[in-house]
Amino acid sequence: MSKILVIDDDLDICLLLKRFLTKHQFDVQVANNGKDSLQILQEFKPDLVLTDFKLGDMTGGEILTKIKEKYPHVPVIVITGYSDIKIAVDVMRLGAFDYVTKPLFPDEILLTVRKALEDSQDKTTQQTVAPVVEVGKTEVNGDSLAESTKKGKTFRFNSEYIFGNDPASKELYRQIDLVAPTNYSVIIYGESGSGKEAIAREIHKRSKRRDQPFVAMDCGAIPRDLANSELFGHEKGSFTGALTTKIGHFEQANGGTLFLDEVANLSYDVQVSLLRVVQERRVKRIGSTKEIPLDVRIVVASNEKLMDAFRQGKFREDLFYRFNEFSIDVPPLRDRKEDVMTFANHFLLNTNAELGKNVKGFSDDVIAYFMKYPWPGNLRELKNVIKRATLLTDGDYIEAITLPFEISNYSKLQFIDDSPASLPIPEIDIHPEVNSVNALSRKNSLKDVAHGAEYEMILNVLKQVNFNKSKAAKILDIDRKTLYNKLKIYNL
Numbered sequence: 430m431s432k433i434l435v436i437d438d439d440l441d442i443c444l445l446l447k448r449f450l451t452k453h454q455f456d457v458q459v460a461n462n463g464k465d466s467l468q469i470l471q472e473f474k475p476d477l478v479l480t481d482f483k484l485g486d487m488t489g490g491e492i493l494t495k496i497k498e499k500y501p502h503v504p505v506i507v508i509t510g511y512s513d514i515k516i517a518v519d520v521m522r523l524g525a526f527d528y529v530t531k532p533l534f535p536d537e538i539l540l541t542v543r544k545a546l547e548d549s550q551d552k553t554t555q556q557t558v559a560p561v562v563e564v565g566k567t568e569v570n571g572d573s574l575a576e577s578t579k580k581g582k583t584f585r586f587n588s589e590y591i592f593g594n595d596p597a598s599k600e601l602y603r604q605i606d607l608v609a610p611t612n613y614s615v616i617i618y619g620e621s622g623s624g625k626e627a628i629a630r631e632i633h634k635r636s637k638r639r640d641q642p643f644v645a646m647d648c649g650a651i652p653r654d655l656a657n658s659e660l661f662g663h664e665k666g667s668f669t670g671a672l673t674t675k676i677g678h679f680e681q682a683n684g685g686t687l688f689l690d691e692v693a694n695l696s697y698d699v700q701v702s703l704l705r706v707v708q709e710r711r712v713k714r715i716g717s718t719k720e721i722p723l724d725v726r727i728v729v730a731s732n733e734k735l736m737d738a739f740r741q742g743k744f745r746e747d748l749f750y751r752f753n754e755f756s757i758d759v760p761p762l763r764d765r766k767e768d769v770m771t772f773a774n775h776f777l778l779n780t781n782a783e784l785g786k787n788v789k790g791f792s793d794d795v796i797a798y799f800m801k802y803p804w805p806g807n808l809r810e811l812k813n814v815i816k817r818a819t820l821l822t823d824g825d826y827i828e829a830i831t832l833p834f835e836i837s838n839y840s841k842l843q844f845i846d847d848s849p850a851s852l853p854i855p856e857i858d859i860h861p862e863v864n865s866v867n868a869l870s871r872k873n874s875l876k877d878v879a880h881g882a883e884y885e886m887i888l889n890v891l892k893q894v895n896f897n898k899s900k901a902a903k904i905l906d907i908d909r910k911t912l913y914n915k916l917k918i919y920n921l
Protein backbone atom coordinates (compact mmCIF):
# COMPACT_ATOMS: atom_id res chain seq x y z
CA MET A 430 0.00 0.00 0.00
CA SER A 431 1.53 3.34 -1.07
CA LYS A 432 1.93 5.98 1.63
CA ILE A 433 0.82 9.56 1.05
CA LEU A 434 1.42 12.63 3.19
CA VAL A 435 -1.15 15.40 2.72
CA ILE A 436 -0.06 18.87 3.86
CA ASP A 437 -2.66 21.62 4.08
CA ASP A 438 -3.51 24.19 6.72
CA ASP A 439 -7.18 23.77 5.82
CA LEU A 440 -8.32 20.97 8.12
CA ASP A 441 -11.41 20.22 6.02
CA ILE A 442 -9.35 19.69 2.88
CA CYS A 443 -6.99 17.41 4.80
CA LEU A 444 -9.90 15.40 6.09
CA LEU A 445 -11.56 15.13 2.70
CA LEU A 446 -8.35 14.12 0.95
CA LYS A 447 -7.51 11.62 3.66
CA ARG A 448 -10.94 10.01 3.41
CA PHE A 449 -10.90 9.94 -0.35
CA LEU A 450 -7.36 8.56 -0.71
CA THR A 451 -7.85 6.00 2.07
CA LYS A 452 -10.94 4.79 0.20
CA HIS A 453 -8.66 4.21 -2.78
CA GLN A 454 -6.32 2.01 -0.78
CA PHE A 455 -3.63 4.51 0.16
CA ASP A 456 -2.11 4.82 3.61
CA VAL A 457 -2.57 8.53 4.38
CA GLN A 458 -1.24 10.87 7.05
CA VAL A 459 -1.90 14.59 7.25
CA ALA A 460 0.01 17.63 8.48
CA ASN A 461 -1.42 21.11 8.92
CA ASN A 462 1.77 23.14 8.71
CA GLY A 463 5.26 23.01 7.28
CA LYS A 464 7.04 22.25 10.55
CA ASP A 465 4.85 19.25 11.45
CA SER A 466 5.07 17.95 7.92
CA LEU A 467 8.87 17.72 8.09
CA GLN A 468 8.62 15.72 11.31
CA ILE A 469 5.98 13.37 9.85
CA LEU A 470 7.99 12.99 6.66
CA GLN A 471 10.90 11.65 8.66
CA GLU A 472 8.81 9.14 10.61
CA PHE A 473 6.17 8.15 8.08
CA LYS A 474 8.48 7.99 5.02
CA PRO A 475 5.74 8.59 2.44
CA ASP A 476 5.94 7.50 -1.19
CA LEU A 477 4.30 10.73 -2.25
CA VAL A 478 3.54 14.17 -0.83
CA LEU A 479 0.49 16.24 -1.73
CA THR A 480 0.93 19.78 -0.43
CA ASP A 481 -0.92 23.04 -0.59
CA PHE A 482 1.16 25.92 -1.93
CA LYS A 483 0.17 28.30 0.83
CA LEU A 484 0.81 27.02 4.33
CA GLY A 485 0.63 29.13 7.46
CA ASP A 486 4.31 28.88 8.36
CA MET A 487 6.01 28.19 5.04
CA THR A 488 5.46 28.90 1.37
CA GLY A 489 5.02 26.03 -1.04
CA GLY A 490 8.45 26.87 -2.48
CA GLU A 491 10.09 26.50 0.93
CA ILE A 492 8.40 23.24 1.81
CA LEU A 493 9.14 21.83 -1.64
CA THR A 494 12.81 22.76 -1.39
CA LYS A 495 13.03 21.19 2.06
CA ILE A 496 11.37 17.96 0.95
CA LYS A 497 13.53 17.73 -2.15
CA GLU A 498 16.67 18.34 -0.10
CA LYS A 499 16.06 15.36 2.10
CA TYR A 500 13.92 13.09 -0.03
CA PRO A 501 14.73 13.85 -3.66
CA HIS A 502 12.97 10.73 -4.93
CA VAL A 503 9.64 11.37 -3.27
CA PRO A 504 7.30 12.90 -5.85
CA VAL A 505 5.56 16.06 -4.67
CA ILE A 506 2.26 17.27 -6.09
CA VAL A 507 1.49 20.91 -5.29
CA ILE A 508 -2.01 22.30 -4.92
CA THR A 509 -2.06 25.83 -6.28
CA GLY A 510 -4.65 28.58 -6.39
CA TYR A 511 -6.95 28.64 -9.34
CA SER A 512 -5.14 31.05 -11.62
CA ASP A 513 -1.60 30.76 -10.31
CA ILE A 514 0.00 29.42 -13.46
CA LYS A 515 3.19 31.35 -12.75
CA ILE A 516 3.44 29.69 -9.35
CA ALA A 517 2.77 26.39 -11.04
CA VAL A 518 5.66 26.97 -13.43
CA ASP A 519 7.90 27.88 -10.50
CA VAL A 520 7.02 24.80 -8.46
CA MET A 521 7.76 22.61 -11.46
CA ARG A 522 11.17 24.26 -11.66
CA LEU A 523 11.72 23.48 -8.00
CA GLY A 524 11.16 19.81 -8.70
CA ALA A 525 7.44 19.23 -8.13
CA PHE A 526 6.15 16.23 -10.04
CA ASP A 527 3.01 18.09 -11.06
CA TYR A 528 0.48 20.58 -9.79
CA VAL A 529 -3.27 20.52 -9.41
CA THR A 530 -5.34 23.67 -9.24
CA LYS A 531 -8.20 24.57 -6.97
CA PRO A 532 -11.06 23.80 -6.82
CA LEU A 533 -9.95 20.22 -6.34
CA PHE A 534 -11.55 17.37 -8.22
CA PRO A 535 -11.11 13.94 -6.70
CA ASP A 536 -10.66 12.16 -10.02
CA GLU A 537 -8.00 14.61 -11.09
CA ILE A 538 -6.15 14.12 -7.82
CA LEU A 539 -6.35 10.37 -8.15
CA LEU A 540 -5.10 10.47 -11.73
CA THR A 541 -2.14 12.65 -10.82
CA VAL A 542 -1.30 10.63 -7.70
CA ARG A 543 -1.34 7.36 -9.62
CA LYS A 544 0.75 8.83 -12.41
CA ALA A 545 3.31 10.18 -9.93
CA LEU A 546 3.62 6.84 -8.14
CA GLU A 547 3.85 4.96 -11.41
CA ASP A 548 6.47 7.38 -12.67
CA SER A 549 8.59 7.17 -9.53
CA GLN A 550 8.40 3.39 -9.67
CA ASP A 551 9.54 3.52 -13.29
CA LYS A 552 12.45 5.68 -12.26
CA THR A 553 13.55 3.31 -9.53
CA THR A 554 13.37 0.29 -11.78
CA GLN A 555 15.06 2.36 -14.49
CA GLN A 556 12.76 1.26 -17.25
CA THR A 557 12.51 3.09 -20.50
CA VAL A 558 9.22 4.62 -21.60
CA ALA A 559 6.40 2.79 -23.31
CA PRO A 560 6.53 2.56 -27.09
CA VAL A 561 5.28 5.44 -29.19
CA VAL A 562 1.61 5.18 -30.05
CA GLU A 563 0.84 6.87 -33.33
CA VAL A 564 -2.29 8.97 -33.23
CA GLY A 565 -4.15 11.08 -35.75
CA LYS A 566 -3.05 14.63 -36.24
CA THR A 567 -6.11 16.64 -35.35
CA GLU A 568 -8.95 14.20 -34.93
CA VAL A 569 -9.87 12.19 -31.95
CA ASN A 570 -11.39 8.89 -32.78
CA GLY A 571 -13.31 8.42 -29.56
CA ASP A 572 -14.99 5.19 -30.58
CA SER A 573 -11.91 3.25 -31.48
CA LEU A 574 -10.24 4.53 -28.37
CA ALA A 575 -13.11 3.46 -26.16
CA GLU A 576 -12.98 0.14 -27.96
CA SER A 577 -9.31 -0.36 -27.26
CA THR A 578 -9.80 0.69 -23.66
CA LYS A 579 -12.56 -1.87 -23.33
CA LYS A 580 -10.31 -4.52 -24.79
CA GLY A 581 -7.86 -3.73 -22.05
CA LYS A 582 -5.21 -2.15 -24.24
CA THR A 583 -3.51 0.26 -21.90
CA PHE A 584 -2.44 3.72 -22.94
CA ARG A 585 0.00 5.14 -20.46
CA PHE A 586 -0.88 8.73 -19.81
CA ASN A 587 1.92 11.09 -20.64
CA SER A 588 4.08 8.44 -22.22
CA GLU A 589 3.49 8.87 -25.94
CA TYR A 590 5.32 11.33 -28.08
CA ILE A 591 3.64 13.05 -30.98
CA PHE A 592 4.88 15.17 -33.82
CA GLY A 593 3.42 18.54 -34.71
CA ASN A 594 2.87 20.19 -38.07
CA ASP A 595 3.98 23.72 -37.33
CA PRO A 596 7.10 24.65 -39.33
CA ALA A 597 8.93 25.24 -36.00
CA SER A 598 8.05 21.69 -34.88
CA LYS A 599 9.04 20.19 -38.22
CA GLU A 600 12.45 21.77 -37.88
CA LEU A 601 12.67 20.44 -34.32
CA TYR A 602 11.87 16.89 -35.40
CA ARG A 603 14.31 17.13 -38.29
CA GLN A 604 17.03 17.88 -35.76
CA ILE A 605 15.94 15.01 -33.50
CA ASP A 606 16.02 12.69 -36.50
CA LEU A 607 19.50 13.85 -37.43
CA VAL A 608 21.10 13.59 -34.03
CA ALA A 609 19.29 10.59 -32.52
CA PRO A 610 21.22 7.79 -34.30
CA THR A 611 24.61 9.36 -33.50
CA ASN A 612 26.47 9.18 -30.22
CA TYR A 613 26.67 12.97 -29.87
CA SER A 614 26.04 14.66 -26.57
CA VAL A 615 23.08 17.00 -26.90
CA ILE A 616 22.02 20.16 -25.09
CA ILE A 617 18.27 20.82 -25.17
CA TYR A 618 17.18 24.39 -24.44
CA GLY A 619 13.59 25.37 -23.76
CA GLU A 620 11.09 26.85 -21.35
CA SER A 621 9.62 24.82 -18.53
CA GLY A 622 7.08 22.29 -19.76
CA SER A 623 8.04 22.68 -23.43
CA GLY A 624 8.96 19.02 -23.81
CA LYS A 625 12.72 18.82 -23.18
CA GLU A 626 12.61 15.52 -21.32
CA ALA A 627 10.20 14.10 -23.88
CA ILE A 628 12.72 14.99 -26.59
CA ALA A 629 15.58 13.40 -24.66
CA ARG A 630 13.55 10.18 -24.40
CA GLU A 631 12.74 10.36 -28.10
CA ILE A 632 16.43 10.74 -28.96
CA HIS A 633 17.15 7.68 -26.84
CA LYS A 634 14.34 5.68 -28.40
CA ARG A 635 15.58 6.43 -31.89
CA SER A 636 19.16 5.48 -31.10
CA LYS A 637 20.97 2.14 -31.08
CA ARG A 638 20.81 2.37 -27.30
CA ARG A 639 17.01 2.05 -27.27
CA ASP A 640 17.07 -1.34 -25.50
CA GLN A 641 19.38 -0.04 -22.79
CA PRO A 642 18.32 2.16 -19.87
CA PHE A 643 17.27 5.77 -20.14
CA VAL A 644 18.01 7.43 -16.80
CA ALA A 645 16.78 10.93 -16.01
CA MET A 646 18.13 13.08 -13.20
CA ASP A 647 16.62 16.42 -12.27
CA CYS A 648 19.68 18.41 -11.21
CA GLY A 649 17.46 21.31 -10.13
CA ALA A 650 15.78 19.18 -7.49
CA ILE A 651 18.86 17.46 -6.06
CA PRO A 652 20.57 19.18 -3.12
CA ARG A 653 24.25 19.94 -3.58
CA ASP A 654 25.64 17.40 -1.14
CA LEU A 655 23.58 14.59 -2.63
CA ALA A 656 24.38 15.28 -6.27
CA ASN A 657 27.76 13.50 -6.25
CA SER A 658 26.39 10.35 -4.77
CA GLU A 659 23.32 10.44 -7.05
CA LEU A 660 25.55 10.72 -10.11
CA PHE A 661 28.46 8.49 -9.16
CA GLY A 662 27.07 6.26 -6.40
CA HIS A 663 28.72 5.40 -3.08
CA GLU A 664 29.90 2.45 -1.05
CA LYS A 665 28.24 1.52 2.21
CA GLY A 666 29.86 3.41 5.09
CA SER A 667 31.78 5.82 2.85
CA PHE A 668 30.26 8.78 4.72
CA THR A 669 27.85 9.33 7.60
CA GLY A 670 24.43 8.36 6.37
CA ALA A 671 25.70 5.99 3.64
CA LEU A 672 23.88 3.04 5.18
CA THR A 673 23.83 0.97 2.01
CA THR A 674 25.79 0.85 -1.22
CA LYS A 675 24.22 3.05 -3.87
CA ILE A 676 24.59 2.65 -7.60
CA GLY A 677 24.86 6.08 -9.20
CA HIS A 678 22.97 7.29 -12.26
CA PHE A 679 26.03 6.90 -14.51
CA GLU A 680 26.32 3.23 -13.69
CA GLN A 681 22.57 2.73 -14.01
CA ALA A 682 22.64 4.33 -17.44
CA ASN A 683 25.62 2.29 -18.61
CA GLY A 684 25.07 1.25 -22.23
CA GLY A 685 22.18 3.74 -22.52
CA THR A 686 21.47 7.44 -22.10
CA LEU A 687 21.78 9.72 -19.09
CA PHE A 688 19.53 12.78 -19.17
CA LEU A 689 20.57 15.64 -16.89
CA ASP A 690 17.72 18.12 -16.57
CA GLU A 691 18.52 21.67 -15.42
CA VAL A 692 22.23 20.83 -15.62
CA ALA A 693 23.30 24.42 -14.87
CA ASN A 694 22.05 23.92 -11.31
CA LEU A 695 24.86 21.50 -10.47
CA SER A 696 27.42 23.06 -8.15
CA TYR A 697 30.88 23.87 -9.45
CA ASP A 698 32.52 20.95 -7.53
CA VAL A 699 30.06 18.48 -8.98
CA GLN A 700 30.73 19.91 -12.43
CA VAL A 701 34.44 19.21 -11.90
CA SER A 702 33.78 15.56 -11.03
CA LEU A 703 31.30 15.29 -13.89
CA LEU A 704 33.88 16.56 -16.37
CA ARG A 705 36.39 13.98 -15.15
CA VAL A 706 33.93 11.12 -15.56
CA VAL A 707 32.84 12.31 -18.99
CA GLN A 708 36.44 12.69 -20.16
CA GLU A 709 37.78 9.46 -18.75
CA ARG A 710 34.63 7.43 -19.44
CA ARG A 711 35.11 5.71 -16.10
CA VAL A 712 33.41 6.17 -12.77
CA LYS A 713 34.41 5.42 -9.19
CA ARG A 714 31.72 5.17 -6.55
CA ILE A 715 32.41 7.48 -3.58
CA GLY A 716 34.51 5.48 -1.10
CA SER A 717 35.66 2.95 -3.69
CA THR A 718 38.90 2.62 -5.63
CA LYS A 719 37.41 0.40 -8.30
CA GLU A 720 36.98 2.08 -11.68
CA ILE A 721 33.96 1.07 -13.71
CA PRO A 722 34.19 1.59 -17.50
CA LEU A 723 31.31 3.62 -18.92
CA ASP A 724 29.54 3.83 -22.24
CA VAL A 725 26.91 6.48 -21.61
CA ARG A 726 25.43 9.02 -23.98
CA ILE A 727 24.71 12.30 -22.26
CA VAL A 728 21.79 14.54 -23.06
CA VAL A 729 21.36 17.66 -20.92
CA ALA A 730 18.63 20.27 -20.68
CA SER A 731 18.62 23.83 -19.49
CA ASN A 732 16.24 26.78 -19.27
CA GLU A 733 19.09 29.23 -19.68
CA LYS A 734 21.79 29.22 -22.34
CA LEU A 735 24.85 27.41 -20.97
CA MET A 736 27.07 29.81 -22.88
CA ASP A 737 25.62 32.63 -20.74
CA ALA A 738 25.96 30.50 -17.62
CA PHE A 739 29.67 29.94 -18.24
CA ARG A 740 30.19 33.64 -19.07
CA GLN A 741 28.68 34.43 -15.69
CA GLY A 742 31.00 31.90 -14.06
CA LYS A 743 28.16 29.54 -13.10
CA PHE A 744 29.04 26.75 -15.50
CA ARG A 745 32.40 25.29 -16.50
CA GLU A 746 33.41 26.22 -20.01
CA ASP A 747 35.14 22.87 -20.67
CA LEU A 748 32.01 20.99 -19.60
CA PHE A 749 29.91 23.17 -21.86
CA TYR A 750 32.09 22.29 -24.86
CA ARG A 751 31.93 18.59 -23.95
CA PHE A 752 28.14 18.69 -23.98
CA ASN A 753 27.75 21.03 -26.90
CA GLU A 754 28.28 18.52 -29.70
CA PHE A 755 24.74 19.33 -30.80
CA SER A 756 22.11 21.65 -29.41
CA ILE A 757 18.38 21.84 -29.87
CA ASP A 758 16.13 24.82 -29.15
CA VAL A 759 12.61 23.76 -28.27
CA PRO A 760 10.18 26.50 -29.27
CA PRO A 761 7.58 27.49 -26.68
CA LEU A 762 4.05 26.40 -27.50
CA ARG A 763 2.98 29.99 -28.26
CA ASP A 764 5.47 29.98 -31.16
CA ARG A 765 4.01 26.84 -32.70
CA LYS A 766 0.37 27.77 -32.79
CA GLU A 767 -0.39 25.29 -35.55
CA ASP A 768 0.33 22.52 -33.09
CA VAL A 769 -1.84 23.65 -30.23
CA MET A 770 -4.86 21.63 -31.36
CA THR A 771 -2.72 18.66 -32.39
CA PHE A 772 -1.42 18.42 -28.85
CA ALA A 773 -4.83 19.25 -27.38
CA ASN A 774 -6.39 16.34 -29.27
CA HIS A 775 -3.58 14.05 -28.26
CA PHE A 776 -3.99 14.90 -24.58
CA LEU A 777 -7.77 14.52 -24.91
CA LEU A 778 -7.29 11.08 -26.42
CA ASN A 779 -5.08 10.04 -23.52
CA THR A 780 -7.36 11.51 -20.87
CA ASN A 781 -10.39 9.83 -22.44
CA ALA A 782 -8.57 6.52 -22.14
CA GLU A 783 -7.57 7.21 -18.55
CA LEU A 784 -11.03 8.20 -17.46
CA GLY A 785 -12.93 5.75 -19.66
CA LYS A 786 -14.67 8.72 -21.31
CA ASN A 787 -15.48 9.48 -24.91
CA VAL A 788 -15.28 13.25 -25.27
CA LYS A 789 -15.04 13.86 -29.01
CA GLY A 790 -13.41 17.25 -29.30
CA PHE A 791 -13.53 20.97 -28.55
CA SER A 792 -16.14 23.67 -29.10
CA ASP A 793 -15.24 26.54 -31.45
CA ASP A 794 -14.96 28.93 -28.49
CA VAL A 795 -12.45 26.68 -26.80
CA ILE A 796 -10.37 26.40 -29.95
CA ALA A 797 -10.37 30.21 -30.26
CA TYR A 798 -9.27 30.62 -26.64
CA PHE A 799 -6.55 28.03 -27.00
CA MET A 800 -5.18 29.82 -30.04
CA LYS A 801 -5.17 33.17 -28.28
CA TYR A 802 -3.67 32.12 -24.96
CA PRO A 803 0.17 32.30 -24.68
CA TRP A 804 0.60 29.07 -22.67
CA PRO A 805 3.36 30.15 -20.25
CA GLY A 806 3.47 26.61 -18.85
CA ASN A 807 3.68 25.17 -22.39
CA LEU A 808 2.67 21.57 -23.07
CA ARG A 809 2.45 20.70 -19.39
CA GLU A 810 -0.10 23.46 -18.85
CA LEU A 811 -2.10 22.45 -21.92
CA LYS A 812 -2.14 18.86 -20.76
CA ASN A 813 -3.35 19.79 -17.29
CA VAL A 814 -6.05 22.07 -18.67
CA ILE A 815 -7.33 19.24 -20.84
CA LYS A 816 -7.21 16.68 -18.03
CA ARG A 817 -9.39 18.97 -15.94
CA ALA A 818 -11.73 19.97 -18.76
CA THR A 819 -12.28 16.36 -19.82
CA LEU A 820 -13.13 15.47 -16.28
CA LEU A 821 -15.71 18.23 -16.15
CA THR A 822 -17.26 17.48 -19.52
CA ASP A 823 -20.43 15.44 -19.63
CA GLY A 824 -21.30 16.09 -23.28
CA ASP A 825 -19.48 15.33 -26.50
CA TYR A 826 -17.37 18.48 -26.66
CA ILE A 827 -15.24 20.43 -24.24
CA GLU A 828 -16.92 23.80 -23.66
CA ALA A 829 -15.43 27.10 -22.49
CA ILE A 830 -17.10 26.80 -19.09
CA THR A 831 -14.67 24.00 -18.19
CA LEU A 832 -11.59 26.13 -18.88
CA PRO A 833 -9.59 27.97 -16.23
CA PHE A 834 -10.52 31.58 -15.78
CA GLU A 835 -7.26 32.96 -17.11
CA ILE A 836 -7.74 31.15 -20.41
CA SER A 837 -11.39 31.91 -21.08
CA ASN A 838 -10.91 35.54 -20.02
CA TYR A 839 -7.43 36.00 -21.42
CA SER A 840 -8.33 38.76 -23.88
CA LYS A 841 -10.32 40.61 -21.25
CA LEU A 842 -7.36 40.56 -18.94
CA GLN A 843 -5.09 42.21 -21.48
CA PHE A 844 -4.43 45.93 -21.59
CA ILE A 845 -4.94 46.06 -25.35
CA ASP A 846 -8.48 45.50 -26.47
CA ASP A 847 -8.84 42.63 -28.89
CA SER A 848 -11.26 42.94 -31.70
CA PRO A 849 -14.41 41.08 -30.75
CA ALA A 850 -14.67 39.84 -34.31
CA SER A 851 -11.38 37.99 -34.05
CA LEU A 852 -12.34 36.23 -30.87
CA PRO A 853 -15.85 35.56 -29.69
CA ILE A 854 -15.77 36.23 -25.97
CA PRO A 855 -18.65 34.87 -23.98
CA GLU A 856 -19.72 36.51 -20.75
CA ILE A 857 -17.09 36.44 -18.07
CA ASP A 858 -17.75 33.67 -15.67
CA ILE A 859 -17.58 35.58 -12.46
CA HIS A 860 -17.86 32.78 -9.99
CA PRO A 861 -14.84 31.27 -8.30
CA GLU A 862 -16.42 27.90 -8.89
CA VAL A 863 -16.09 28.72 -12.58
CA ASN A 864 -15.65 25.12 -13.55
CA SER A 865 -18.93 23.99 -12.18
CA VAL A 866 -21.31 23.05 -14.94
CA ASN A 867 -24.12 24.47 -12.78
CA ALA A 868 -22.62 27.88 -13.34
CA LEU A 869 -24.05 27.73 -16.86
CA SER A 870 -27.60 27.88 -15.59
CA ARG A 871 -26.89 30.98 -13.53
CA LYS A 872 -25.53 33.04 -16.39
CA ASN A 873 -28.67 35.07 -17.02
CA SER A 874 -29.69 35.89 -13.46
CA LEU A 875 -29.94 39.56 -12.39
CA LYS A 876 -27.32 38.94 -9.74
CA ASP A 877 -24.87 37.82 -12.37
CA VAL A 878 -25.47 40.89 -14.50
CA ALA A 879 -24.69 43.04 -11.46
CA HIS A 880 -21.63 40.96 -10.70
CA GLY A 881 -20.56 41.25 -14.32
CA ALA A 882 -20.78 45.06 -14.21
CA GLU A 883 -18.89 45.16 -10.92
CA TYR A 884 -16.22 42.89 -12.31
CA GLU A 885 -15.77 45.05 -15.41
CA MET A 886 -15.56 48.20 -13.30
CA ILE A 887 -12.95 46.78 -10.93
CA LEU A 888 -10.89 45.40 -13.78
CA ASN A 889 -10.96 48.70 -15.69
CA VAL A 890 -9.90 50.70 -12.65
CA LEU A 891 -7.16 48.21 -11.86
CA LYS A 892 -5.83 48.56 -15.38
CA GLN A 893 -5.94 52.36 -15.16
CA VAL A 894 -3.81 52.36 -12.00
CA ASN A 895 -1.51 49.61 -13.20
CA PHE A 896 -2.95 47.15 -10.67
CA ASN A 897 -2.08 49.31 -7.66
CA LYS A 898 -4.73 48.07 -5.23
CA SER A 899 -4.59 51.03 -2.83
CA LYS A 900 -5.19 53.48 -5.66
CA ALA A 901 -7.91 51.27 -7.11
CA ALA A 902 -9.72 51.05 -3.77
CA LYS A 903 -9.61 54.86 -3.48
CA ILE A 904 -11.07 55.42 -6.94
CA LEU A 905 -13.74 52.80 -6.36
CA ASP A 906 -14.51 54.37 -3.00
CA ILE A 907 -14.23 51.14 -1.05
CA ASP A 908 -11.69 50.09 1.56
CA ARG A 909 -8.75 47.86 0.66
CA LYS A 910 -10.19 44.88 2.51
CA THR A 911 -13.42 45.03 0.51
CA LEU A 912 -11.40 45.27 -2.68
CA TYR A 913 -9.30 42.24 -1.70
CA ASN A 914 -12.46 40.26 -0.96
CA LYS A 915 -13.88 41.15 -4.34
CA LEU A 916 -10.64 40.24 -6.11
CA LYS A 917 -10.82 36.89 -4.40
CA ILE A 918 -14.44 36.35 -5.35
CA TYR A 919 -13.73 37.27 -8.97
CA ASN A 920 -10.54 35.26 -9.03
CA LEU A 921 -8.52 38.29 -10.12
Ligand SMILES: Nc1ncnc2c1ncn2[C@@H]1O[C@H](COP(=O)(O)OP(=O)(O)OP(=O)(O)O)[C@@H](O)[C@H]1O
Nearest residue numbers: 521587589590591621622623624625626627808809
Ligand atom coordinates in the same frame (compact mmCIF):
# COMPACT_ATOMS: atom_id res chain seq x y z
N1 LIG B 1 5.87 15.77 -28.33
C1 LIG B 1 5.12 15.45 -27.28
N2 LIG B 1 4.10 14.61 -27.40
C2 LIG B 1 3.31 14.31 -26.36
N3 LIG B 1 3.46 14.78 -25.13
C3 LIG B 1 4.48 15.62 -24.93
C4 LIG B 1 5.38 15.99 -25.98
N4 LIG B 1 6.30 16.82 -25.48
C5 LIG B 1 6.00 16.98 -24.17
N5 LIG B 1 4.91 16.27 -23.85
C6 LIG B 1 4.28 16.21 -22.52
O1 LIG B 1 4.28 17.52 -21.96
C7 LIG B 1 4.65 17.51 -20.58
C8 LIG B 1 5.88 18.37 -20.36
O2 LIG B 1 6.97 17.80 -21.06
P1 LIG B 1 8.45 17.63 -20.43
O3 LIG B 1 8.39 17.14 -19.04
O4 LIG B 1 9.25 16.86 -21.40
O5 LIG B 1 8.87 19.17 -20.41
P2 LIG B 1 10.25 19.80 -19.89
O6 LIG B 1 10.59 20.90 -20.84
O7 LIG B 1 11.27 18.72 -19.69
O8 LIG B 1 9.77 20.39 -18.50
P3 LIG B 1 10.73 20.94 -17.31
O9 LIG B 1 11.45 22.14 -17.87
O10 LIG B 1 9.74 21.34 -16.26
O11 LIG B 1 11.62 19.82 -16.90
C9 LIG B 1 4.91 16.05 -20.23
O12 LIG B 1 3.77 15.54 -19.61
C10 LIG B 1 5.14 15.38 -21.57
O13 LIG B 1 4.73 14.05 -21.57
